[in-house]
Amino acid sequence: MHKALSSLGVDLSPGERGGDWRFTLGSWSEERLLVLVNSHRAGLTRRSYEPERLLHSTLPLLARGKLAVLTDARPELLPSGAPAEAVFRLAEPTDLAPAPDLPAALRALALAEPRSVPLPVWAELVAAVTGETVAAGELTEVARVHADAVLVGSLGVSFVDEAVAEVLRHQFDSAELTRVNRHMVTWLLRTSADFRHPEGWAKAGAVGLYAATGLAMHAVQAGTYEELLRDGGVVAHLPQASVMDSARSHSFIIPGNSPASDALHLWNWGVVPRSQGEWASWLHLMAWSRDDLALASSVASSGVALPWRVRWARWRLPGGFHARFLEAGRFIRLAEVRRQGRSAVAGLQKRVAGGSTDPYVTIRDVETGELVAGPWEQGEIPQEHGTELTLPTATATAPSASSGAQGSQSPERPTRLAELFGASSPPRDNSAFLLPCAPLLVGDVLVFGGDLGLLAIQAANGVDPSVLSDTFGSRRQPLSWEYSDAGPSTPVDAAPSSHSDLIALFGEEDIFEAEPEELPDELTHQGTRDLFTDFGLPDMDEGGMALLPYGDGEVELFDEVDWPDDVESVADRGPFFQIGTWMGGEIVVDGPTGHILRVPTGPDEEELAGLPAARSLESFLTMVPLWVTGLRTRALLPPGSPERGQITHWVLGALADVDAAGGEQPAWSYVLHNE
Template identity: 30%
Template sequence: MTDRDLRTLLDDPALVLRHDRAALRARLTALPEGDGGVGREVFTQAEGVFGGADVSSAEFASWLHFAATVLGHHAYAERVAAAEPGLPWRTVWAWWRPVGAYEAEPNLSGDRSAEVYEAEGRRLVKVWALWCEETWFDLATGERRAAPAEDAAEPLDDVDPDEPWQFDCPETWEEPAAVVDGGRFLFLDARGVVLVQGNETGSSAAGSGPRGWTAPGGGGPWFMPSDAVGALSGPRDGSGPLTAGRLEHVFGNGQVVRVPAAELPEALTHAPTRALLDQVGLPHHWSAGVTSFAVDDELLGPGPDGLLRVGAFDLGHCDPGEVFVHPATGAVALRQPDGSHGPGGDAAFPLVRDLEAFVRFLEGVRRHMGACWDPYSGEEGPETFLRAMATVDAEALAEDAPGAEVWEHLFASVTELGVEGY
């Protein structure tokens, strides 16, 4: 079978479901990294989430349908359902972090909840977690909705299911967060929330219920290059260019500070820094564990030794760390008098190459939080995060770098500490 034949096979769910999974997996592993399409992305994601257990073709169709829905390949999901009308369950909608995708949301690590409400004749789902503000969805479609007025939403009780959930699925799906009419089950996980619907005609394909994850082998999840036909998003690891929209997505609407070019001080002559502040911005506030950062009320005001003010870190039980930018070189420096993290004293010391790298470090923590705290089986959350940060500015993280201890302290919020901060 040629690579072209394999891609044709993968893009046809009916052929995938008739083919031996192990043989397909082995063939996929041998494909060049840049070669593949929607079918490869969906197949590897399905096995990344559900594992390599030997299940019926109908059950695997449910896995493919879930993966395609999570990845946004809805046309492929429809073709899966058409190819296997007896699939035991289907995904109605999902707000879910794919395996191998390092994105700020959804991150439902720690305490979390998903509740169904009735509001103005519409059923809504409210999702909340420690690191996720209340987010509302239309129960029927999964579309995001504005929060209803406080007194306009009434919580709905679960309905009694015709039979308990018993299909092969991750062990974290042992009990649904809610049971709604029409044989629909709402499942909540650290990686997201999903509404699934049982299929009466496919119930005979049910497995033994929630189970442990079995490694499928092979090369793990694969994503289409961002410029490929059918690709629905940019890089999943944060390697693409920083944009205003990207920061708004990570830190929230209205939570990014930008300074119009006309309002930037003349003293700031470093062109890349001027462009970043004008076109991309800085997070107004950032936090992880017991540490946080806030932009200075006098952003770009005068600092020591001709530096300009950026903001300050609360580093825990020690002096704050004041952040400055050099107006000509764009280099970012920190002053932390008591020396708890860094050389100490009144002089500012080098922290990171420039303001873009500074923002990427803060954004990187937010992007990788979920994968560090609640990695999928087979994911290496902290290791992947640290490798990604090294590609941003390896010199700032080198053992002998002046600011290395500061970054080690900040990064420990996700690499060493749990979601509760200890």
């Protein structure tokens, strides 16, 4: 992609790369033609998903304005909607079929995934196909005799004409392919200690490079890919691109909570590490962030030298979908303070509600990220905390004029919140960094913050923290843009969704129980009555939904509501008791059944028909935090983020898991689809 755009004259220098090259191509006044050959062989492996991605995603982005793109492709890779006048069908070549007397060694060579195959790998392929051991000298002789078919290079042996390998591969049945690939996965893993390297397998020679780029694709065909992903000691050596490519080749649906989904989510956010060590550090952070400590530990002990490691993480990681990931909130600025003599981080944060932004301040322990004071929303630091906080001691850098000694000043005790951030730097470009708050170095800990939350990392020995301050979380839009969707990440130890998740989103102080005497006698469903009195309703107004645990100026909790005569009736017969509003209509509970419904405002609301929103109050109060989590998560995403569309599907899928019928109520999806 870089070569194609450069040849077209697009400026891809570091200062210009962040721009949208699509506008550059679309603004040309003269016609141009870009010719790409062998597009069906894109990618580092023969099984690669890259040819399909190139034809279905990347080339349509290139062909814009007066630029036309011409490429060759296999018929099965053509996009289904390709216009007939844009496709030119050529006769199949007739002289590429391999001669029937090609030796078994060349047939085995065709089953390699990377196209350059070191002799030890070739020997193992032969053993997998034939069951016979072959010496390197014998393979060298085969290559010499068949010099018209194969080339010997610095990285190994490859076919002169890749079409020969493609035909040979089709001569194996599926059982043989599975067996050979299982053999190769086992052998590569067994011998991986031989090419272990602090910069990743790819730096350990030709066999290491083959393993780094080919192991995952062998595992896809061996049926062991998911098992491979659970081994952080292996995945840490695989390039991000190889993990993504193999994941998409394995399945169209890529589940969350794995290194594969991590790779895709980071790529789609523009986090494309420049080295294998940095990529391993990101794998470690992503696993740690969702509490997958076993995977994080295996990445850390992989033998790859991590330039930094996470100390703690309280953020919504890319791809995250859970209320726990939102608990820390959104950060605007960071500052170092002392609390009771210990280093701490003051965070200027913002709470967005009802279209307005309310600032507040929190204090967190720098070693753990634990909240130790706040939130404070007024201008002054509360008096009871005034003696706890001091600003870092400022030590003079020049001798005192009177004594010549090193001068210093006593710790200053701030009284107003604004004083905490007097020396803090303004945020960086939000589009250039994942966490745009100016980084804060406290001792050996680097703290980063932004809308996604807060986290801390520690540089490895010999790594300059100031370099990490400038590079950590920098976003570089990949030239080929988004790769593929993946499922959401959740804490691995998270309990099943329940109504108690409302506490994490709204706090216990904003959830109000109903008194038994408040319940209408006609509300006869016992489970519903118990939940109202034992747990209650949150005081919320979000996404067009308001729950009213103590009513409002116009509505009392449990007001009886008549079903409108001009609206299609529902199976439930009532009486119906109001507990809130939803896009203008009442949210009601059916007294005999406990079903939760939204009452349409009129007959013109066909798209918001009166289907039950949930089969029970328990289901409804379990669905609400999933829905609110989706809304709040989407609010954190930058415009144009592919996750904005994915969030809708994650939320609706989660709602259906709780209540299949209730999840079909269009009101749940209306805001997600239309805002």
